[in-house]
Amino acid sequence: MRRALAEAVREALRTGHLAPGTRLPSSRRLAADFGLARNTVADAYADLVSEGWLKARRGSGTLVADRMITRPVLARSATEPHGDPCHDLMPGKPDLAGFPRAAWLKATRRALAAAPDDALGYGDPRGRPELRAALADHLARARGVYASPEHILICAGVSHGLQILSGVLAGRGARNVAVESYGLDRHWGLLTDAGLKTLPLPFDTHGTDPVPPVGADAVLLTPAHQFPVGTALQRDRRTAAVDWAGRTGRLVLENDYDGEFRFARQSVGALQGLAPDRVVYVGTAGMTLAPGLRLAWMALPSTLVEEAVAVKGHIDSCEVFSQLTMAEFITSGAYGRHVRAARRRYRDRRDALVAALAQYAPQVRVIGTAAGLHTVLGLPTGTEERVLQSAAGQGLEVAGLSRYRHERSLNAMADALVVGYGVPSDAAWPQALSALVRILS
Amino acid sequence: MRRALAEAVREALRTGHLAPGTRLPSSRRLAADFGLARNTVADAYADLVSEGWLKARRGSGTLVADRMITRPVLARSATEPHGDPCHDLMPGKPDLAGFPRAAWLKATRRALAAAPDDALGYGDPRGRPELRAALADHLARARGVYASPEHILICAGVSHGLQILSGVLAGRGARNVAVESYGLDRHWGLLTDAGLKTLPLPFDTHGTDPVPPVGADAVLLTPAHQFPVGTALQRDRRTAAVDWAGRTGRLVLENDYDGEFRFARQSVGALQGLAPDRVVYVGTAGMTLAPGLRLAWMALPSTLVEEAVAVKGHIDSCEVFSQLTMAEFITSGAYGRHVRAARRRYRDRRDALVAALAQYAPQVRVIGTAAGLHTVLGLPTGTEERVLQSAAGQGLEVAGLSRYRHERSLNAMADALVVGYGVPSDAAWPQALSALVRILS
Numbered sequence: 001m002r003r004a005l006a007e008a009v010r011e012a013l014r015t016g017h018l019a020p021g022t023r024l025p026s027s028r029r030l031a032a033d034f035g036l037a038r039n040t041v042a043d044a045y046a047d048l049v050s051e052g053w054l055k056a057r058r059g060s061g062t063l064v065a066d067r068m069i070t071r072p073v074l075a076r077s078a079t080e081p082h083g084d085p086c087h088d089l090m091p092g093k094p095d096l097a098g099f100p101r102a103a104w105l106k107a108t109r110r111a112l113a114a115a116p117d118d119a120l121g122y123g124d125p126r127g128r129p130e131l132r133a134a135l136a137d138h139l140a141r142a143r144g145v146y147a148s149p150e151h152i153l154i155c156a157g158v159s160h161g162l163q164i165l166s167g168v169l170a171g172r173g174a175r176n177v178a179v180e181s182y183g184l185d186r187h188w189g190l191l192t193d194a195g196l197k198t199l200p201l202p203f204d205t206h207g208t209d210p211v212p213p214v215g216a217d218a219v220l221l222t223p224a225h226q227f228p229v230g231t232a233l234q235r236d237r238r239t240a241a242v243d244w245a246g247r248t249g250r251l252v253l254e255n256d257y258d259g260e261f262r263f264a265r266q267s268v269g270a271l272q273g274l275a276p277d278r279v280v281y282v283g284t285a286g287m288t289l290a291p292g293l294r295l296a297w298m299a300l301p302s303t304l305v306e307e308a309v310a311v312k313g314h315i316d317s318c319e320v321f322s323q324l325t326m327a328e329f330i331t332s333g334a335y336g337r338h339v340r341a342a343r344r345r346y347r348d349r350r351d352a353l354v355a356a357l358a359q360y361a362p363q364v365r366v367i368g369t370a371a372g373l374h375t376v377l378g379l380p381t382g383t384e385e386r387v388l389q390s391a392a393g394q395g396l397e398v399a400g401l402s403r404y405r406h407e408r409s410l411n412a413m414a415d416a417l418v419v420g421y422g423v424p425s426d427a428a429w430p431q432a433l434s435a436l437v438r439i440l441s
Numbered sequence: 442m443r444r445a446l447a448e449a450v451r452e453a454l455r456t457g458h459l460a461p462g463t464r465l466p467s468s469r470r471l472a473a474d475f476g477l478a479r480n481t482v483a484d485a486y487a488d489l490v491s492e493g494w495l496k497a498r499r500g501s502g503t504l505v506a507d508r509m510i511t512r513p514v515l516a517r518s519a520t521e522p523h524g525d526p527c528h529d530l531m532p533g534k535p536d537l538a539g540f541p542r543a544a545w546l547k548a549t550r551r552a553l554a555a556a557p558d559d560a561l562g563y564g565d566p567r568g569r570p571e572l573r574a575a576l577a578d579h580l581a582r583a584r585g586v587y588a589s590p591e592h593i594l595i596c597a598g599v600s601h602g603l604q605i606l607s608g609v610l611a612g613r614g615a616r617n618v619a620v621e622s623y624g625l626d627r628h629w630g631l632l633t634d635a636g637l638k639t640l641p642l643p644f645d646t647h648g649t650d651p652v653p654p655v656g657a658d659a660v661l662l663t664p665a666h667q668f669p670v671g672t673a674l675q676r677d678r679r680t681a682a683v684d685w686a687g688r689t690g691r692l693v694l695e696n697d698y699d700g701e702f703r704f705a706r707q708s709v710g711a712l713q714g715l716a717p718d719r720v721v722y723v724g725t726a727g728m729t730l731a732p733g734l735r736l737a738w739m740a741l742p743s744t745l746v747e748e749a750v751a752v753k754g755h756i757d758s759c760e761v762f763s764q765l766t767m768a769e770f771i772t773s774g775a776y777g778r779h780v781r782a783a784r785r786r787y788r789d790r791r792d793a794l795v796a797a798l799a800q801y802a803p804q805v806r807v808i809g810t811a812a813g814l815h816t817v818l819g820l821p822t823g824t825e826e827r828v829l830q831s832a833a834g835q836g837l838e839v840a841g842l843s844r845y846r847h848e849r850s851l852n853a854m855a856d857a858l859v860v861g862y863g864v865p866s867d868a869a870w871p872q873a874l875s876a877l878v879r880i881l882s
Contacts, residue, residue, distance in 0.1 A: 003582055003583075003708075004582075006585070006710070007581060007582060007585065010585060010587070010710075010714060014587060043707065046707050047707060047708055047709070047710065049676065050676050050707060050709050051585060051676075051679065051709060051710040051712075051714065051715065052676055052677075052679045052680040052683075052715050053714075053715070065680070093562065093563075096558040096559060096561045096562055097558045099558070099561050101553050101554075104553070105549065105550055105553050108546065108549055108762075109546055112542050112545070112546050113542075117537040117538045117540070117866075118537060119733060120537045120540050120731035120732070120733040120734075121534060121537055121731065121732050121733060122534075122732045122733070123733060140448060141444055141445075141448065142444075144447070144448070144451060144492060146451070146455060156597070156758050156759075156760070157756075157758065159754070159756070159758075160758065186755065235490065235491055235492075235493060238492065238493045239493040239506070242493070266484065266487050266488060266491060267488055268488075268491050268492060269447075269451075269488065269492040271492075273451060273492065273494075274492065274493050274494070290561035290562065290761075291561070291562050291563045291756075292560060292561040292562060292563070292564060292757075292760070292761030292762070293561075293760060293761065293762070294757075294758060294759065294760045294761070295760070313600070314627065315598075315600070315732075316733075316735075317597050317598065317600075317601065317735060318597075318735065318760070319597070319733070319734060319735045319736070319759070319760035319763045320731075320733030320734065320735070321549075321733075321734070321762070321763060322760050322762060322763070425558075
């Protein structure tokens with residue numbers, strides 16, 4: 001009651017209903033009027049006096065303090081989300097309806113029961129040891145990554161990881177980072193925010209040539225599944241990239257954002273396994289589970305750990321329960337089961353897309369390996385813009401390949417669409433596919 | 442089997458057991474030797490070839506690729522946690538054994554069941570709307586904070602909040618931030634990291650004089666419970682601080698780190714309620730629940746929201762399930778119940794401390810209001826260092842007041858200990874208290 005009364009008076013003051021200098025009713029009278037205990041009213045008044053809203057004058061009661069209160073404008077900010085299009089076929093987003101809620105909750109229950117008290121405090125800046133141990137084991141098996149838990153750093157998403165790496169590079173005096181000619185400009189932006197310059201690498205019909213020019217201090221690659229083009233880095237170029245790093249003492253930054261989703265029989269392990277002391281591996285739960293978890297990880301060369309920790313900060317900035325839950329999720333086998341089921345579902349979607357195009361739009365060429373949550377569709381020259389407009393007219397959100405081109409790239413790819421098949425629910429997918437085929441046929 | 446086999450070969454290559462150029466047994470022979478299907482061996486070889494470990498020569502079988510593999514040094518990092526002292530009486534840390542695990546899990550279950558699918562995706566950079574709405578309501582009632590959900594920004598701890606605010610101030614061309622003469626140097630460090638200079642404010646026997654000198658662009662205060670001194674900002678000085686901000690158009694940054702823990706009958710609301718358009722309110726779940734949640738919040742003047750969002754980043758960097766769980770925890774009333782129970786427990790501890798000192802160490806003066814998770818004990822002049830050494834000898838981790846002094850502070854407080862009573866479990870507290878009294882009596 002005392003708090004409610006104080007808040008009611010504050011509201012009256014804020015909205016200008018009680019002018020400065022106004023004398024308030026005595027606590028005795030207000031108590032009688034509202035049927036409250038007199039102490040309650042006196043306490044509420046005392047609270048407001050000590051907060052500076054009111055002033056008490058001996059002999060003249062309680063007055064509204066002599067100051068102006070301004071009310072903030074409660075405008076809705078420009079960042080308010082707007083309505084969704086009919087079908088979201090943007091790349092880089094998983095099927096959120098497929099998030100394994102029941103299994104995740106079960107893992108949370110177990111993790112909460114097992115966590116020692118001190119796990120809830122300020123944590124090791126590298127992240128929870130349970131998760132780093134689970135990841136070291138899982139990544140070795142699933143991706144051929146070679147790292148001990150001591151060299152794994154948990155971060156709040158791939159962007160956070162790249163931010164940390166940018167800080168480390170800048171701190172070492174690096175100036176230039178070679179990047180693929182096609183990619184995410186918000187990732188390049190993280191590098192430039194740290195004062196680094198991005199140098200786009202050339203590519204040919206076999207994909208990116210990953211050996212950076214003289215002057216590059218590192219190279220950022222998506223070797224298993226180039227984003228967004230979809231090709232895998234060729235065997236001899238994988239070797240060339242790590243050889244460059246070994247020869248020059250520079251670093252390869254490997255963004256393995258969807259490496260667990262490869263549909264062909266032959267899998268491609270992480271580049272990191274070839275040279276753990278020269279390659280930084282970056283992986284994420286954002287594609288296999290959900291971006292909202294803000295959970296990614298890096299396997300660092302041992303010489304980089306201390307610098308990366310210093311950039312991340314003196315305490316772990318990542319939430320502890322999701323880390324403990326993820327550790328339990330991996331070690332119980334639930335993560336493996338979930339990834340296998342998701343892989344089957346995404347593969348089926350891609351197969352349906354390829355089959356539908358072969359039948360109804362045979363002029364469209366499917367580019368890239370059978371992997372991940374998106375594919376690239378080559379279009380007849382000069383039609384990308386028209387196809388995008390026609391897609392927008394159908395309520396289809398889809399990207400043109402040209403938007404991913406680095407502005408200083410020396411060459412350009414032919415017209416193409418980048419189609420993500422991750423977002424639509426199983427129920428919505430057939431309609432989304434029909435709409436896509438309609439605009440392409 | 443294929444993966445296990447590939448990993449076994451990788452391990453042999455990494456550790457130098459298979460030299461470059463070595464010819465591997467044919468897949469047929471290896472399959473026969475180990476009782477495997479020949480396809481399994483052939484697939485594993487193909488994986489390793491495509492990863493660059495092996496090379497296949499038509500007619501001469503499979504060879505180890507011609508390159509050196511270095512093994513990272515698996516040294517333990519310098520940040521490895523070390524053994525705890527007998528009793529941790531450092532301030533600023535809550536009782537982690539008191540974390541309400543069962544209630545939190547219940548709230549997680551409900552939050553997971555209720556969350557829409559798109560909550561699991563890339564979120565509004567301000568944080569989940571459910572949590573911002575719950576906080577707007579809760580903070581108004583509990584702390585007299587006046588903010589609509591649109592003006593609340595979720596952040597990963599108070600440090601993250603201060604980092605964001607430092608970025609906003611630096612982006613506006615600010616150069617100097619006035620700070621209290623005693624405080625946390627890691628908070629000051631966040632300001633200086635952004636290129637801002639900290640100007641320590643003078644204080645007198647009534648506490649900090651919060652009106653900044655000419656040239657200050659903002660002032661950072663702990664008005665409800667000065668950290669670490671423990672005094673509350675006086676009534677007329679509360680008013681003076683917001684009047685300064687209103688007159689000069691500058692900002693007050695209010696760090697309300699433990700505002701929910703006040704033990705006296707009279708509560709002090711947030712400064713922010715006096716001038717929501719000039720005061721940034723920063724609150725946290727780190728003291729009421731657990732630092733590991735990495736969950737804090739800011740109530741921003743409407744003119745600051747867009748800039749703060751730009752500094753935080755284009756997506757929400759805070760984990761979604763803890764946000765949804767916290768929203769459910771607040772709206773269900775569980776948070777209020779937990780805070781009241783924790784308040785009673787901390788009050789009892791403080792009462793026991795004060796009573797024990799009165800009886801056994803009457804020369805020790807208790808400084809500051811009855812509030813929060815720590816208190817300051819005034820010592821005879823010149824004894825702080827000796828008392829700290831004697832505490833260390835007893836396995837008691839406790840801080841001297843002098844370590845919190847800003848290096849450019851014009852005046853200095855008398856010798857004192859800063860004693861946190863949050864960390865010990867209920868079972869350990871009586872022993873910790875005895876040990877403390879022993880070194881002081």
